Amino acid sequence: MSSSEEWTHPGPDAVPATGAAPTAEQVIAGLKATDEGGSDLVQLLTPEGERVQHPDFAVDVTAEELRGLYRDMVLVRRVDREANALQRKGELGLWAPLLGQEAAQVGAGRAMRARDMAFPSYREHGVAWCRGVPPTDLLSMFRGTDQCGWDPVEHRFHPYTIVIGNQVLNATGYAMGQRFDGAVGDDGGEATMAFFGDGATSQGDVHEGFVWAAVYDAPVVFFCQNNQWAISEPTERQSRLPLYQRARGYGFPGIRVDGNDVLATLAVTRWALDQCRTGNGPVLIEAFTYRMDAHTTSDDPSRYRLSDELELWKLKDPIERVKVHLVKQQWADQEFFDHVELEAEELGARLREHCSSLEAPPAERIFSQVYAEGSPVVDAQRAEFLSYHAGFLGGER
Amino acid sequence: MAAPTVDRADAGAPAAVQTLTIAKAINSGLRAAMEADPKVIVMGEDVGKLGGVFRITDGLQKDFGEQRVLDTPLAESGIVGTAVGLALRGYRPVCEIQFDGFIFPAFDQIVSQVAKLHYRTQGRLKLPIVIRVPYGGGIGAVEHHSESPEGYFAHTAGLKVVTCSNPADAHWMIQQAIACDDPVLFFEPKRRYYEKGQVDTTAAPGPLFASRVLREGTDVTIAAYGPVVRTALEAAAAAEEDGRSLAVVDLRSLSPLDLGPVYESVRRTGRLVVVSEAPGEASLASHIAAQVQQECFYSLQAPVLRVTGYDTPYPPAKLEEEFLPDLDRVLDAADRSMAW
Ligand SMILES: Cc1ncc(C[n+]2csc(CCOP(=O)(O)OP(=O)(O)O)c2C)c(N)n1
Numbered sequence: 006m007s008s009s010e011e012w013t014h015p016g017p018d019a020v021p022a023t024g025a026a027p028t029a030e031q032v033i034a035g036l037k038a039t040d041e042g043g044s045d046l047v048q049l050l051t052p053e054g055e056r057v058q059h060p061d062f063a064v065d066v067t068a069e070e071l072r073g074l075y076r077d078m079v080l081v082r083r084v085d086r087e088a089n090a091l092q093r094k095g096e097l098g099l100w101a102p103l104l105g106q107e108a109a110q111v112g113a114g115r116a117m118r119a120r121d122m123a124f125p126s127y128r129e130h131g132v133a134w135c136r137g138v139p140p141t142d143l144l145s146m147f148r149g150t151d152q153c154g155w156d157p158v159e160h161r162f163h164p165y166t167i168v169i170g171n172q173v174l175n176a177t178g179y180a181m182g183q184r185f186d187g188a189v190g191d192d193g194g195e196a197t198m199a200f201f202g203d204g205a206t207s208q209g210d211v212h213e214g215f216v217w218a219a220v221y222d223a224p225v226v227f228f229c230q231n232n233q234w235a236i237s238e239p240t241e242r243q244s245r246l247p248l249y250q251r252a253r254g255y256g257f258p259g260i261r262v263d264g265n266d267v268l269a270t271l272a273v274t275r276w277a278l279d280q281c282r283t284g285n286g287p288v289l290i291e292a293f294t295y296r297m298d299a300h301t302t303s304d305d306p307s308r309y310r311l312s313d314e315l316e317l318w319k320l321k322d323p324i325e326r327v328k329v330h331l332v333k334q335q336w337a338d339q340e341f342f343d344h345v346e347l348e349a350e351e352l353g354a355r356l357r358e359h360c361s362s363l364e365a366p367p368a369e370r371i372f373s374q375v376y377a378e379g380s381p382v383v384d385a386q387r388a389e390f391l392s393y394h395a396g397f398l399g400g401e402r
Numbered sequence: 403m404a405a406p407t408v409d410r411a412d413a414g415a416p417a418a419v420q421t422l423t424i425a426k427a428i429n430s431g432l433r434a435a436m437e438a439d440p441k442v443i444v445m446g447e448d449v450g451k452l453g454g455v456f457r458i459t460d461g462l463q464k465d466f467g468e469q470r471v472l473d474t475p476l477a478e479s480g481i482v483g484t485a486v487g488l489a490l491r492g493y494r495p496v497c498e499i500q501f502d503g504f505i506f507p508a509f510d511q512i513v514s515q516v517a518k519l520h521y522r523t524q525g526r527l528k529l530p531i532v533i534r535v536p537y538g539g540g541i542g543a544v545e546h547h548s549e550s551p552e553g554y555f556a557h558t559a560g561l562k563v564v565t566c567s568n569p570a571d572a573h574w575m576i577q578q579a580i581a582c583d584d585p586v587l588f589f590e591p592k593r594r595y596y597e598k599g600q601v602d603t604t605a606a607p608g609p610l611f612a613s614r615v616l617r618e619g620t621d622v623t624i625a626a627y628g629p630v631v632r633t634a635l636e637a638a639a640a641a642e643e644d645g646r647s648l649a650v651v652d653l654r655s656l657s658p659l660d661l662g663p664v665y666e667s668v669r670r671t672g673r674l675v676v677v678s679e680a681p682g683e684a685s686l687a688s689h690i691a692a693q694v695q696q697e698c699f700y701s702l703q704a705p706v707l708r709v710t711g712y713d714t715p716y717p718p719a720k721l722e723e724e725f726l727p728d729l730d731r732v733l734d735a736a737d738r739s740m741a742w
Binding site for chain 1: 447450451452453473475477480503504507544712713714719720721722724734
């Protein structure tokens with residue numbers, strides 16, 4: 006696929022090809038919103054670990070590359086499980102688990118090039134990994150010692166954004182800048198990725214981002230991880246239509262990819278980024294996946310979803326299918342898997358150790374960097390604060 | 403209505419007196435309002451099956467159905483904007499904004515439409531909308547979960563803004579806010595959600611838009627609202643041990659402000675400390691200070707002091723103890739006032 010014009014998309018009245026056409030009641034009940042998309046779902050590696058072909062998104066991976074993607078996912082999952090456990094031990098105030106979304110994030114993250122820019126929400130630990138953000142840097146916000154633990158310029162990975170949808174407009178503006186700067190047009194061009202959830206697609210900011218990106222041909226890939234839930238609300242609370250089909254209304258391609266398939270996600274995202282960097286404007290990707298854990302460590306999913314659903318999705322585990330494929334192909338032996346496991350253990354230990362070493366910053370941090378050019382009001386308050394604290398014995402309260 | 407600090411749980415208390423948390427008290431207030439008026443509907447993110455992230459709407463969808471307790475799409479402008487339309491259609495929507503920092507996507511609808519339609523139509527359109535907002539810090543949360551945005555709304559003409567500090571008020575004020583024909587922003591002190599107190603579900607409540615003296619005193623008046631009312635009461639108790647008498651006024655209504663009881667108390671004490679978690683610059687606390695110096699100029703023996711959050715964004719959670727007005731800062735301000 007070389008240009009957005011060539012992108013063939015179902016007509017406005019077409020229903021996704023799921024076999025039998027749905028009844029009107031099904032559509033009205035919003036059942037389409039969570040339908041897997043049938044033949045529209047791009048998949049390259051089945052849950053059973055079989056390689057399958059897709060006419061538009063061929064991808065050639067070497068054994069080494071696939072082992073790399075496997076390793077990424079295992080390590081990212083370990084970071085996630087470790088941080089989740091740290092929260093349970095009271096070491097973190099909160100954690101937003103990514104369990105189940107490793108393939109979506111690693112596929113997208115590994116499709117990016119160094120010069121591309123990423124705007125995450127708050128669950129993109131796997132993308133952070135691919136951007137070279139040390140996993141330990143993810144902890145400070147969740148521990149409450151800081152609000153962004155990494156250098157967003159160095160890693161080209163924006164701070165986590167908590168307010169749903171805000172970053173989509175920010176990403177679009179950044180991409181507009183890339184275009185205005187002449188940084189798009191050929192294979193050496195830049196692109197931007199905006200990450201958000203299915204719930205976020207209801208926010209005005211996200212719609213506005215779509216409009217802006219289309220109008221200005223901004224080189225931005227809108228990467229929606231449809232993990233089926235926005236806290237307690239299923240996707241049909243946000244949309245009647247499969248989310249990827251919305252793109253058509255804004256005038257750019259929308260693709261639904263199996264978000265538990267790292268190869269398909271990689272291929273589709275690479276394609277989309279190439280569209281962007283060569284000047285063809287935005288693309289929406291809906292990575293169809295599942296949040297296997299709670300929304301955050303404060304959430305109780307047993308109140309709103311059935312364990313059957315979870316069991317079903319366990320069969321689609323993004324890591325297992327790669328492992329099966331590697332074994333079947335004889336691309337990896339036990340030694341390799343043991344080695345990755347060992348790496349994961351070490352990473353986990355490093356994370357635990359780092360976490361407890363993260364101290365609260367000095368209280369003056371309250372007043373630091375409120376403004377780029379300072380403010381006499383803040384300066385006066387800092388001075389007052391310090392002298393007030395000096396009044397307590399040894400600074401103790 | 404008796405101050406909630408008064409203990410009435412003794413034998414012989416009427417059966418209608420229950421011990422509830424603020425969270426449960428709002429829930430029971432919502433339930434009572436929904437039972438009383440079929441036009442009352444609750445809407446917001448996760449308010450249905452989950453019962454809201456703080457469980458304030460727990461059980462309501464089960465009992466009142468999906469058309470009266472709406473799990474809305476995830477969009478605050480959408481929640482408030484559609485509530486306007488529903489209100490025009492005769493409903494009394496109670497919107498939940500999940501956390502303080504997420505009210506801003508709805509800001510435009512609140513200040514442009516909710517606040518002004520009654521005025522623009524010279525009373526032909528009424529907007530009996532309640533917007534519930536868990537607010538304030540102290541729960542160790544990540545950013546946007548600990549803010550005190552009430553000042554923006556008190557600043558906007560056409561809105562009424564109230565906040566509760568105890569279960570009895572929580573139970574009654576939410577019902578009164580829902581019954582009010584004007585739009586009401588109902589700020590809930592989230593770090594106090596699980597504090598218990600007595601609620602008399604039969605005794606007639608006092609007026610909604612009124613402040614209340616919780617504790618008489620002769621040396622310094624403390625005016626506070628929401629989460630820091632308790633801090634002020636604790637400061638008053640601590641000061642008493644040192645032989646100092648602090649009066650505590652719970653403002654309850656932030657717009658309109660009912661400063662009468664504050665003036666009265668200041669005329670007795672000659673001193674005022676205003677306590678609020680919100681940053682102080684251009685704030686409610688500043689406004690109260692200005693009003694009091696205007697009305698009580700000849701009674702004041704010290705300038706009005708403010709103990710507020712600092713004029714910075716809300717800091718990382720590990721520093722919030724330093725940011726939030728605490729007992730020490732309130733006592734220190736009282737000392738400074740006395741030393742004048
Ligand atoms: C503007 C705004 N409203 C509400 C919230 C509270 N909140 C945090 S995450 C979330 C659900 C988001 O769901 P989705 O967009 O599907 O992303 P996911 O967390 O599933 O990845 C909500 C309602 C918020 N952070 N920001």
